[in-house]
Amino acid sequence: MTTPGYPVPMEWRELDLGNCSVAATLSLVGERWTLLILREVFAGLHRFDEIADHLGISRRVLTERLKQLVDAGLLERRSYQEAGQRSRPEYHLTPRAHDLQWVLAALLQYGDTHLGDTANAPVLLEHSGCGGHVHVELRCTCGQEVAGSAVEPALGPGAVRVSS
């Protein structure tokens, strides 16, 4: 039942994905719209109507996603009050959410490189204070930068075999 000749150990197909970090992260932010909502918050939109209008998402789905993100601890509800208005909620990133910047940056960089005009990116990532531009890279413990094609998934110490 094994297929010799593949670069990855044959045990990959026995790896229990219930344990997999990619799947876990996707179950947190992998639904339609979730990452785009987070990106809007990263970009400085914090209010329901702002996000709904800019993204063109249905209000029903936005309600649901915001609730999930708050429950997941990625967004935090704060109150704001504009003059002459009652207090309303605003959504802000939690520290846990800041580390999703890597995911968003990787998606942005892929789109800029392969799906758009590389020289005319609509959005840039700036390094706060410094003003330089930020990009994503893969780096090996050996110190070198690594190409995507030079990376191979391997089973780690926490790998669990499927039970069934």
Added chain:
Amino acid sequence: MTTPGYPVPMEWRELDLGNCSVAATLSLVGERWTLLILREVFAGLHRFDEIADHLGISRRVLTERLKQLVDAGLLERRSYQEAGQRSRPEYHLTPRAHDLQWVLAALLQYGDTHLGDTANAPVLLEHSGCGGHVHVELRCTCGQEVAGSAVEPALGPGAVRVSS
């Protein structure tokens, strides 16, 4: 209508997202299962039943996603023939797909850091040949490594204002 005090220029809410690279990349790989399928192929599974069985995805959806990925130029159909069997298709990554390694690596790293036992990752990324481990990092043109919280989206030269 603008909200002073935010770090991002007020024009963000006027940015036309039809042009946005994050949205473009997500429309390519943002559907449920798509990234997990690609990860299986990265890991060395290339055949319909292998992927369906390991992922637990319905065969109907797998058929659809593979077709989309081939149409999008991320997967390539090749034929293989096992002794005593007719020739059947296998799915392999195209060069364009290799650059999605950044996205997968970022998702993996987030899950390892925030959702699992960091010291016992089920999957590691190895640098081909070298044997070292690969991680994702954000780096500024100034040369420094950058934290997720120190990155701010900014409008680039290709930014387009919404028409409506």
Added chain:
DNA sequence: TCACCTGGGTTCCACTTCGAAACTTAGAGG
């Protein structure tokens, strides 16, 4: 030549999720 096996899909159906638009709600101000 014909039944059988295998892997790679299709088909069908019940169920969930989505999008669009209308509707509701809780204060603040007049």
Added chain:
DNA sequence: CCTCTAAGTTTCGAAGTGGAACCCAGGTGA
């Protein structure tokens, strides 16, 4: 108490999903 506003809810037809059964092409053995 009437109105205004932002933040949801509701409703309903359309689209997407999971599961299981079914189909199909080509290679084999009888």
